[in-house]
Amino acid sequence: MLMHQGIGRDTFNQMPDTKAVHALYECCGSVTWARKIAATRPFADHDSLFRCADNELFALSEQSLDEMLTAYPPLGKRPGSVRSHAEQCAIRDETPGMMAALRAAAHRYEHHFGHRFVMHLCGQDGASVLRAISDRMHHDADTERKVTRNELAKINRTRLERMLGPEGGYDNW
Numbered sequence: 001m002l003m004h005q006g007i008g009r010d011t012f013n014q015m016p017d018t019k020a021v022h023a024l025y026e027c028c029g030s031v032t033w034a035r036k037i038a039a040t041r042p043f044a045d046h047d048s049l050f051r052c053a054d055n056e057l058f059a060l061s062e063q064s065l066d067e068m069l070t071a072y073p074p075l076g077k078r079p080g081s082v083r084s085h086a087e088q089c090a091i092r093d094e095t096p097g098m099m100a101a102l103r104a105a106a107h108r109y110e111h112h113f114g115h116r117f118v119m120h121l122c123g124q125d126g127a128s129v130l131r132a133i134s135d136r137m138h139h140d141a142d143t144e145r146k147v148t149r150n151e152l153a154k155i156n157r158t159r160l161e162r163m164l165g166p167e168g169g170y171d172n173w
Contacts, residue, residue: 006165009049013042027159028152029071032064033057046160046167053160054153062145068152069115075106075129098126105133112137113144120154 004023012020017038024034036056043049060068109117119132136144 004163006170007163008170009043009046009164009167012164023163027163028057028068028156030060030064030068033060033068046164049164050157050160053156057153057156058149065145065149065152066115069118069148072116072118074110075102075117075119094126101130102126102133105130109133109137113141115148118148118151118155120151120158122158 004026007023012023015023020038020041021031021034024037025031028034033053033056037049037053040052040056043052106117117133117136119129121129124132136147139147
């Protein structure tokens with residue numbers, strides 16, 4: 001769960017660097033990425049932040065990407081654990097059998113590629129995630145790294161949106 005939720009773009013732009021890095025770190029688990037984004041402030045709008053976030057994610061070294069991936073919990077570890085991948089997004093059928101199947105598939109994936117499986121889970125059911133793991137097992141290592149970065153970008157976007165709140169901010173009531 002993010003500590004920084006709905007803070008607004010203006011507040012984010014005005015935060016001291018250390019607080020901005022902390023808020024960004026909550027979104028992705030990479031100090032390197034968070035520092036680069038924080039150093040780029042101020043952002044004129046949400047889209048400029050999202051573009052910067054994507055650009056910096058795709059510019060990360062493989063070592064930094066691996067460090068980022070260790071911040072993601074293993075898929076299927078426990079019911080509800082998948083929620084942390086994309087905040088309130090969760091697999092719809094978290095039965096013990098499905099969680100065991102996801103855990104086994106994620107273990108095979110990690111053994112094959114050397115890093116945890118990540119996927120933007122919003123609206124997915126367990127069978128869809130299992131199919132995605134199976135499909136991605138056919139990728140070569142370079143292709144899978146690109147897919148992984150794309151999935152991380154989707155997750156980061158969801159978390160950044162939640163951190164900032166709506167573009168116009170929340171009404172003060």
